[in-house]
Amino acid sequence: MIIVHHAGWHAFMEAIVTHELTKHYAAVTAVNKVSLRVMPGEVFGLLGPNGAGKTTFIKMLATLTTPSSGDAVVCGHRITQDRDAVRRCIGMVFQDPALDDRLTGRENLDFHARMYGMKRDDRMKRLTDVLELVGLAEKADVLVKQYSGGMKRRLEIARGLMHFPKVLFLDEPTLGLDPQTRYHIWEYIRQLNAREAVTVILTTHYMEEADALCSRIGIIDYGTVITVDTPAVLKNSIGHDIVTIEATHAELLRAALEKEPWIQSVTVSDSTIVAQVREAEQKVARAVFCAQEVGAQVRSITVRKPSLEDVFLHYTGKRLRDDALDIREQRRGGHP
Amino acid sequence: MKAWFNPQAIYVLWLREMKRYLRARSRIIGSLGMPFFFLIFLGTGFKQFRPAGVPDHVDYLQYLAPGMLAVVLQFGSMFTGMAILWDRQFGFLKEIMVAPVSRVAIVLGRTLGGMTTAFLQGVLFLAVACIAGLQLPGLSGWALVPLFMLLIAASFVNVGIAVASVMHDMQGFGLVMNFLMIPLFLLSGALFPIENFPEWVQVLALADPLLYGVDGMRFGLLGVSRFSPVLDxxxxxxxxxxxVITGAFLFSRVDVE
Incomplete structure (x- = not known):
């Protein structure tokens, strides 16, 4: 009780407030003093590499594992005090499938609804609604065994919504799905967030996913949340745009550009020059002028805003993709 | 109403067990095979050389039938208990564990489901055993046999739950089968009276719950028994x-990983 009344972290209207939430396993600290707030209706993304502590963090919020220290309030209930109340107001979609494949889609949802104590009429009506929402109404009476990976994931999302949760946790919602199916799942997540007014907390290690879906993103690595903001602010926080120039005499051009005061940094590989530039749109003409002066022929110039990939690199000093590769390599090594 | 008594959750856990059972036809038929063949081949083969202690007026096949019925119940209900391991493997255990339902209600639902499926298996076995020549008892037997069937089933569903709660994968399954289920079956007096064992084995046999189940059902079906049916x-x-308490206790300590 002392913590809850401590000035500055009482949850008045937030969907989720965490206060120095920490989880130690034997020798590792999976989650280290994470304090953050999520407002109702947000789609909040936790972006980080595998093993960063994302899953442990949401497992604590969903009362599946108890924190080592710290606390959190979910929908007004403390996770360490009122487990069942928290469970009733949240929906959870696990990273690995958690369906009974000997039952039909409808039976899986019905099972869930009864476990959450829903009355018959509510149950029937809600079942139709959520099946509709994820586009599975026609497949409802087929055994889950015969569902595709994407259908299973959609059914799990529908199930997570069954009991009218205020907060829906999605742990890597599109892991292992093909790009087209992933895009569809994104659509469903956007729809449910809009139509059901449900707060969504999702974890992902896909940049595009965080960028496409989230109103705010927390970048997490080694159990610590490094920064939290909207995708736009995060991208602007890097402070420069990226200009890619393809030209002849690349090395000469690089030397010329390096002398310009508005260039922050420039690198070259083969005939491609990559420069970091503030307000790049206004500097493109200057770059072309430089090229003419050294006699280089410009084939193309592209200007792009920094991506979340660049943001992640900026904050953690490593690329997400490399990390994913490492893990695959380890797996290959570990299980020949 | 107490939190652990959650009729709707118990009902839906039972319902799921029923649906899965009725959809697994091969399992229904397959699990009747072993005890049925034991019954007809041992029952007819040992007819002349019946073990010492089987009452003279009782045909060996009739003597064997309650024992085989107990085995059907033992294996059937233990498998239902162990189904927790399957659920863990396929992830569904998490779905059960996150629901705002007490562990006790989960164990109750599973136990009732396992009891029902094992009971149905037992009834099917009795029907096939009749074809093999089992003679059906009078009215008192009809009251006694189902009661013992349900008690055996409830016990062994919880043996399964207990084992599944402490084991974390399928690897130990064979171990449990060979070192728990088979000895319990052989010590239960299903095949012959336990007086044929050396004394120290008889002591072990007395600690086997299945012994009392077999004895009680034998009284119900044949009117002969070692102990009085009330004591059984x-x-x-x-x-x-x-x-049941052990099963519920061990299951309540299972972690959702």
Whole structure:
């Protein structure tokens, strides 16, 4: 009780407030003093590499594992005090499938609804609604065994919504799905967030996913949340745009550009020059002028805003993709 | 109403067990095979050389039938208990564990489901055994046999739950089968009276809950038994209660990983 009344972290209207939430396993600290707030209706993304502590963090919020220290309030209930109340107001979609494949889609949802104590009429009506929402109404009476990976994931999302949760946790919602199916799942997540007014907390290690879906993103690595903001602010926080120039005499051009005061940094590989530039749109003409002066022929110039990939690199000093590769390599090594 | 008594959750856990059972036809038929063949081949083969202690007026096949019925119940219900391991493997255990339902309600639902499926298996076995020549008892037997069937089932569903709660994968399954289920079956007096064992084995046999189940059902079906059926019933009840509590306790400590 002392913590809850401590000035500055009482949850008045937030969907989720965490206060120095920490989880130690034997020798590792999976989650280290994470304090953050999520407002109702947000789609909040936790972006980080595998093993960063994302899953442990949401497992604590969903009362599946108890924190080592710290606390959190979910929908007004403390996770360490009122487990069942928290469970009733949240929906959870696990990273690995958690369906009974000997039952039909409808039976899986019905099972869930009864476990959450829903009355018959509510149950029937809600079942139709959520099946509709994820586009599975026609497949409802087929055994889950015969569902595709994407259908299973959609059914799990529908199930997570069954009991009218205020907060829906999605742990890597599109892991292992093909790009087209992933895009569809994104659509469903956007729809449910809009139509059901449900707060969504999702974890992902896909940049595009965080960028496409989230109103705010927390970048997490080694159990610590490094920064939290909207995708736009995060991208602007890097402070420069990226200009890619393809030209002849690349090395000469690089030397010329390096002398310009508005260039922050420039690198070259083969005939491609990559420069970091503030307000790049206004500097493109200057770059072309430089090229003419050294006699280089410009084939193309592209200007792009920094991506979340660049943001992640900026904050953690490593690329997400490399990390994913490492893990695959380890797996290959570990299980020949 | 207490939090652990959650009729709707218990009902839906039971319902799921029923649906899965009725959809697994091969399992229904397959699990009847072994005890049925034991019954007809041992029952007819040992007809002349029947083990010492089988009452003279009782045909060996008739003597064997309650024992085989107990085995059907033992294996059937233990498998239902162990289904927790399957659920863990396929992830569904998490779905059950995150729901705002007490562990006790989960164990109750599973136990009732396992009891029902094992009971149905037992009834099917009795029907096939009749074809093989089993003679059906009078009215008193009809009251006694189902009671013992349910007690055996409740006990062994919880043996399964207990084992599944402490084991974390399928690897130990064979171990449990060979070192728990088979000895319990052989010591239960299903095949021959336990007086044929050396004394120290008889002591072990007395600690086997299945012994009292077989004895009680033998009284119901044939009118012969080692102990009085009331004593059998009481002892089996005690075992059953202890096993349900053990099952519920061990299951309540299972982590959702």
């Amino acid at each position: 019933g009481l002892i089996l009840c005690a075992f059953c209660t202890a096993l």
